[in-house]
Amino acid sequence: MKDHSGSEGISRRHLLSMIGMTAGTAAMYQAMTSLGFAAESGYKGPIKLDGDPKGASVLILGAGLAGLTAALELRQAGYKVQVLEFNNRAGGRNWTLRGGDSFTELGGVTQKCEFDEGMYINPGPWRIPYHHHGLLDYCRRLGVALEPFQQLNHNAFLHSTKAFGGKPQRIRDIKIDFQGHVSELLAKVTQQGKLEGAVSKEDQEVLLQALKSWGALDKDYAYKAGDLTSEFRGYRKDPGGGLSARPLNSDPIAFSDVLNSRLWRSLANFSLYEFQTTMFQPVGGMDMISKAFVKQVGELIRYNSKVKEIRQDETGVTVTYEDTTNPGSSLQAKADWCVCTIPLTVLSQIDMNVGAPMQAAIAAVPYASSVKVGLQFKRRFWEEDEAIYGGISYTDLPISQISYPSTGFNQGGKGVLLGAYTWNGPNSYEFTAMSPDQRIKRAVEFGAQIHPQYRQDFETGISVAWHRVPFTLGCAGDWTEEARKEHYDNLCQIDGRIVLAGEHASxxxxxxxxxxxxxxxxxxxxxxxxxxS
Incomplete structure (x- = not known):
């Protein structure tokens, strides 16, 4: 590593990089916050729209969470509100698929979900971080019951086709062994005086104590098989009762094998600020949130409304739309103002008279590619056979990860896994190009390399490739740093009587x-x- 001890000091970027490599991404995020680079959700409590709008009207385009939030708050403030929604339901990407549901993707293929009653998959958002204060506040105010979402399960798997003969390894073993071996190395460096000048004598003593505790090191600062390491990484034979009670200690994986497996790369998924515990999910499916909004503002929403044109002048906004249940129809809705939450991939194809800066911003943001596959099995073999209750296993296979349900623990019976979740890159594009049946088939084939039980226990599945979803044409806004600098403010500015909102404007x-x-x-x-005005 290049020496940064010279008079020029160390750059903030390099400092953050070193923090991320040594202490993990969580520590890096906190450092970013202190340096002014990052912060948690800026929600400060319920919005207060004081003052009389004197009967002003607002047309909201899209009944996703951005549109539903606007409808709820503007109606509360005294506005006349109307919402146009493309789908026959509210929620947008806040979407849950259950048995009996069906949808048609671009290309005309219709899938029908055949999950058993009580089974579901969330093809869009599927977890809520504890620091998403705004969403949690609306869940509380609207009476949406939440339950824990298990992001980290030490007993789930890390898997690579190139390591350990393709045999999955428990997250616990890789995490603890990596931690232990690194602690031993750092302890040796500290004892040899290699940290002189960087850490004081007093701090070196404290550091050795910390490494001994954190890395499960013995009295000689070694990480090796024994009672102490087994207390962290688990036993080859667990403690029991009676004559067979004596436990057998487990053997740590050699440091070289841990390093060369590259499995440690997945550990960052459990340290990222976005994924730190506690995370939540609505009881019964993510769309419980949009359904709770609909109970409040459902009468304001006109469904099956495909926006064709958005025009504004000095007096108001006129939107031309088609009733999708009556193809070829042409209807109009008018209001004094417009809040448009249509995804930019779709909005860029709609005729709208806004200024060149907003038009350029709308066209500047591509959407990430993502595919999810939900798989129903005859039994919850991950619990019965593997003692995996919730959490996520990561793999270098094209499916990327397997997420186990965070509900219905230890009850037996059937269950639904998130059998694939791709995000951008070749695997995501390849899955998107497949037919729905092919995606499901491949997810089962790949998943069987981690869980052989797939082969005999799989029943049915459903897949959602977001670039083939007509109402979004992609998963989410995929900003670059350069695009944000040039276009973000122009995207968010009010243009005449129109303002945009949505995750892409955040x-x-x-x-x-x-x-x-x-x-x-x-x-x-x-x-x-x-x-x-």
Whole structure:
């Protein structure tokens, strides 16, 4: 590593990189926060839209969470509100598929979900971080019951086709052994005086104590098989009762094998600020959130409405739309103002008279590619055979990961896994190009390399490739740093009588929190404009 002890000091970028490599991404995020590079959700409590809008009307395009939030708050503030929604349901990407549901993707293929009653998959958002304060507040206010979502399960798997003969390894073993071996190395360096000048004598003593505790090192600062390491990584034979009670210690994996497996790369998924515990999910499916909104504002929504044109002038906004149950129809909706939450991939294809800066911003943001596959099995073999209760296994196979249900623990019977979740890259594009049946077939074939039980226990599945979903044409806004600098502010500015909102108009893209905060910001600024006019 290059020496950074010279007079020029160390750059913040390099400092963050070193923190990430040595202490993990969670520590790096906290360092970013202290340096002003990152922060948690900026939600400060329920919005207050004080002042009388004097009967002003607002047309909201899209009944995803951004649109539903705007409808709820603007109606509460005294506006006349109407919502146009493309689908026959509200929620947008806040979507849950259950037995009996069906949908048609681009290309005309219709899938029908054949899950048993009580089984479901969330093809869009599927977890809620504890620091997404806005979303959690709306769940609380609207009475949406939540339960824990298991992100980290030490007993789930890390898998590589290139390591350990393709045999999956428990997360616990890789995590603890990597931690232990690194602690031993650092302890040796410390004892040899290699940290002189970087760490004081007093701090070196404390560091050795910390490494001994954190890395499960013995009195000689060695990480090796014994009672202590088994307390961290588990036993070859667990403690029991009676004459067979004596446990057998487990053997740590050699440091070289841990390093060369590259499995440690997946450990970052459990340290990232976005995925730290506690995470939540709505009881019964993610769409419990949008259904709770609909109980409040459902009468304002006109479903099956495909927006064809958005025009504004000095007096208001006129939207031309088609009733998708009556193809070829042409209807109009008018209002004084418009909050547009249509995904940019779709909005870029709609005729809309806004200024060149907003038009350029709309066209500048591609959407990430993502595919999810839900698989139903005859029995919850991951619990019965593997003692895996919730959590996620990661793999270098094209399916990327397997997520186990965080509900219905230890009850037996059938269960649904998230059998594939791809995000951008060749695997995602390849899965998107497949037919739904091919995606499911491949997910089962790949998953069987981790869980052989797939072969005899699989029953049915369903897949969602987001670039083939007509109402989004992609998963979420995929900003680059350069695009944000040039276009983000122009995207969010009020253009005449139109303002945009959605996860794409936030610094928390691909999360429901981003959609909600974007909406609250947009309607706050719009409300000020209305009062001023």
């Amino acid at each position: 610094y928390i893209p691909a999360w429901q929190e981003g959609a909600i905060l974007s909406s609250l910001d947009a309607i706050s600024r719009l409300h000020k404009r209305v009062l001023a």
